[in-house]
Amino acid sequence: MGKLLSSLDSAIQQIEDGATIVVGGFGLSGIPENLIHALRDKGVKDLTVISNNCGVDDAGLGLLLENRQIKKMIASYVGENKLFEQQFLNGELEVELVPQGTLAERLRAGGAGIPAFYTATGVGTEVAEGKEHKEFDGRTYIMEKGLVGDFAFIKAWKSDPFGNLIYRKTARNFNPVVATAGKITIAEVEELVNIGELDPDEIHTPGVYIQKIFVGNHYQKRIEKLTTTNA
């Protein structure tokens, strides 16, 4: 079926300056580490990146900030990153802050062919400024638009060669909606299994959304905040 990549070079080669890339993950959990590294190495500039967070100073999407490859960031929370602050205050980086649920739904809608939807989230706040307001059954909502990127980068646990995916625990987070919201979606996975090995009842993302699959051979899976019981 030709979705399997032996290296990320050819896939990354298609990405040009100014592209919009949607990236899965929450904090550093479930991020497509190898794809981010490959994008950093290719060095394309002026990217618009859509992702819940922007990594930390030396990991995740923070690596693209460090390399000054991001022109605009669309995210819900960017508070773990000094480089981000610095580039934002210098005017080098444009930022659109989107409430987390609205971000997830904008990606879901974009991937599902829904151009816009109404939500109460953000009504009466800065987020609502300039947006259409509409009342349904006595409650006010604002219109939010669907989002789609030129490319979507996601990380899954297991894939078959068709790109049927299973995620692991909370590393799932934004990945399934991001998978649907790319014109070209590249999934990097920890493990490739044979066709027919995944129980169809347990597949989280059907392979139709996935154009390319890469099996990463190393995952750092850095932990942002290690919290343990004193047992």
Place this chain on the structure above:
Amino acid sequence: MSRQQILERAVKEIQDGMCVNLGIGMPTLIANMIPGDLNVMLQSENGLLGIGPYPNKDEVDPDLINAGKETVTAKAGASFFDSAESFAMIRGGHIDLAILGGMEVSEKGDLANWMIPGKMVKGMGGAMDLVQGAKRIVVIMDHVNKHGESKVKKSCTLPLTGKNVIHCLITDLAVFQFSESGMELIELQNGVTIEQVKSNTEADFTVSSSLEIKG
């Protein structure tokens, strides 16, 4: 000490059978105080319903974190889901209670808790979705800031997270509830007088006739 009073009062908001979202920071500490005989499912908006205790060292799993990016466990009966599903359950009114921190609260029940202009903007995360979607919103915060100024205002000066969204405010001085008729003082914290609350509150509020004076 004042923080402990706030938390002890906040945990009483949690009832058996509830699905509850605890905000990042101080509200997260409430998790450890929920009585063991209550069957409660804690939701983490990154995709977990049924947060368990922090893991011991051998159980730590980078694929299992809470919304504050802390390593956690999943308790029996827990489920994992994606971010769109997570906010569908929040926005759709399926979460019974959210307990959130606050920077300012107004007498109309407005909440500001995500941004201080002029300082770095970190982002609202899931707070704006939670205040609009959860069935009941409880805010916990100190009554005054470090300069002694009231954080309980006639109207918020900081950018809002939500307008007219708070049901209950718990501070180190008192507990208020919000309704169509305004903001009402319903409880005093240990050793606090009504006069003390009045002198530390910029907002206008009424005093409940059944005010419980703790002693």
